[in-house]
Amino acid sequence: xxxxxxxxxxxxxxxxxxxxxxxxxxxxxxxxxxxxxxxxxxxxxxxxxxxxxxxxxxxxxxxxxxxxxxxxxxxxxxxxxxxxxxxxxxxxxxxxxxxxxxxxxxxxxxxxxxxxxxxx
Amino acid sequence: xxxxxxxxxxxxxxxxxxxxxxxxxxxxxxxxxxxxxxxxxxxxxxxxxxxxxxxxxxxxxxxxxxxxxxxxxxxxxxxxxxxxxxxxxxxxxxxxxxxxxxxxxxx
Numbered sequence: 001x002x003x004x005x006x007x008x009x010x011x012x013x014x015x016x017x018x019x020x021x022x023x024x025x026x027x028x029x030x031x032x033x034x035x036x037x038x039x040x041x042x043x044x045x046x047x048x049x050x051x052x053x054x055x056x057x058x059x060x061x062x063x064x065x066x067x068x069x070x071x072x073x074x075x076x077x078x079x080x081x082x083x084x085x086x087x088x089x090x091x092x093x094x095x096x097x098x099x100x101x102x103x104x105x106x107x108x109x110x111x112x113x114x115x116x117x118x119x120x
Numbered sequence: 121x122x123x124x125x126x127x128x129x130x131x132x133x134x135x136x137x138x139x140x141x142x143x144x145x146x147x148x149x150x151x152x153x154x155x156x157x158x159x160x161x162x163x164x165x166x167x168x169x170x171x172x173x174x175x176x177x178x179x180x181x182x183x184x185x186x187x188x189x190x191x192x193x194x195x196x197x198x199x200x201x202x203x204x205x206x207x208x209x210x211x212x213x214x215x216x217x218x219x220x221x222x223x224x225x226x227x
Contacts, residue, residue: 035216045156045164045207045218063215064121097163104170105211106154110163 002026002109004098009114012088020083020114022098027109030054030076033101036083038094039113046094050101051081066092088118122146122210126219132227139195141222143208148188152212155184155193158221159204167206168193198224 008020022034033056036048049062051072060072071084081098095113102108123146133139143153151171156164166175168184171191181196195202203226208219 044220045209047216047218061214102166102169104154104173105152106166106169106209107156107164108166108169108175110165113163 002100004100004109004111006096006098006111006114009096009116011117011119013120014088014090014118016088016118017084017086018088018116019085020096020098020116022081022083022111024079024081024098024100027100029079034072034074034081035099035101035107036072036081037097037099037107037110038092038116039097040091040094043094048083048096085116088116090118092116093118121215122149122213122217124208124210124217124219126206126208126222128222129220130223130225132225133198134227135198135200137198139198139202139224141193141206141208141224143186143191143193143219145189145191145210145212149210149212151187152210153184153186153191154209154211155182156207156209157202157204158207164207195224 003025005023012018033052035050049072052059069087074081097113098111099107100109125144127142153171155168158164172184183194205221205223207221
């Protein structure tokens, strides 16, 4: 059974930093691209970024709204993906989901999400 | 970025009704479209990918159609567990983008 478990969310002040983790199991993590998607309260889904596998040079891509502030990484030995968030803004307040890109290109597996609140 | 729109933004329906949700892309995306269902406090659940392919385990009352810019999600006979918000998403080009959602609630 595929499992994705996010952790690391919490309350942080504007301008602060936070690092989220996504622990994966039940599939070949090292061969999978991992994505992050967020959702502000009562709002829709917004793609944040992704990291590809080693075979694809660990290539990353980011939404324009977070580029230069957020960094996605992975540790295949730990089956874990990370989202480092710096220079946080109030508008970054959201539930952050990690998700696995399936062979079809859609998001078949999702974590339960972790809440990030940026507030003074 | 490709902009996705959905209509209606919400609808009220009764159990047993046939429900259709429309999704439109700002430019052609071939069949690179997925539909998700989301219930309050839960992660989205993949229903359909490649515009019309039913994800394993999803009831056959769900169906998808369309290609290019116009797509539909149909629930043939609404069940109580189908009351939720539905999102379309394109994965034709980066960045992947989602529609704003359609909330289906009880009439």
